[in-house]
Amino acid sequence: MAVKVFHDNDADLSIIQNKRVTFVGFGNQGSAQAQNLRDSGVKSITIGNRDDEYKPRAIAAGFETKSISEAVKGAEVVFLLIPDEVQHQVWKDDIKDNVPANATLVVASGYAVAFDLLDLPAEMTVVMAAPRMIGPGVRDRFVAKEPYPCFVSIERDPRKEALPIVLSIARAIGATRGGAIESSCREEAGIDLFAEQALWPAINTCFREAFNVLKAAGFSDEAILHDMYLSKEPSEVFERAATVGFFRQLKFHSPTSQFGQLRGTKNSDGSLLRAKFEKVLHKDILSGDFAKFWSGAYTTGSAELEQLWKESEDEPISQAEKRIGLHD
DSSP states (O other): OOOOEEOGGGOOTHHHHTSEEEEEOOSHHHHHHHHHHHHTTOOEEEEEOOSSTHHHHHHHTTOEEEOHHHHTTTOSEEEEOSOHHHHHHHIIIIITTTSOTTSEEEESSSHHHHTTOSOOOTTOEEEEEEESSOHHHHHHHHHTTOOOOEEEEEEEOTTSOHHHHHHHHHHHTTTTTTOEEEOOHHHHHHHHHHIIIIIHHHHHHHHHHHHHHHHHTTOOHHHHHIIIIITOHHHHHHHHHHHHOTTGGGGGSOHHHHHHHHHHHHTSOOHHHHHHHHHIIIIIIITSHHHHHHHHTHHHHHHHHHHHHHHHHTSHHHHHHHHTTTTO
């Protein structure tokens, strides 16, 4: 069954224009969406921030700033746009006891809602407006009146008002210009985490081992890296895949490339990879195990992340980049 896709004419912009709005966080998404709302006629916008590097940016952009606990008091709509791994603690420490129970909570990542990391009041409306675009892209496309993809969902709807609110929000940030796609926090978080923990690690491994094999064959760092990605050809490939289709973009390659890629793909046994993907999706992600680890013991995860970064710098491919001056 096809999902619903909502456009500008499905949304009443005046709904969000007449709400008292608070943004918790003024990072990439928070700054972009707050500015888009202001340009869409929302007059009451407060930024809730701790005293960090983002607070001066919000002030410089002309927004009223308050502590998070003060900013959410009296808010009718609260955008929770801070990193996934700290949302539960900020909610517990600064938001839960200060936000009106009948406010609308807006998330741009389904993570905390999908894995029940927030202790939410029963009366609270909860929606998701999740641009499939980095924050600067959300802002740039809004200003240029260009479309970008976005997921929207209704997670809690005690007063049967969630759909008009989330569509009004989606329109105000520019997301209904190209069509906002009906989804859910579980779907958004599941796919996003799967890409981060299964798909891209597989791609990273392919590039790492390809470099090792080619280097062992005596090829130069410069030739290997430029052919694999420094030429930016992969970005061109993905650009074509997004416009004409994943396999159909091969039509822009030489016959030799087409034959090699299609035959190589056909002859590759993906059963082991698929089994690993299924394990990551079901056992690690949808079970909630990863969320418990990452959010329940973020300090431990953060230390491991630092160690992983150090190890990545020692990879032969990273060392080759350094030798040719890429890290300068």
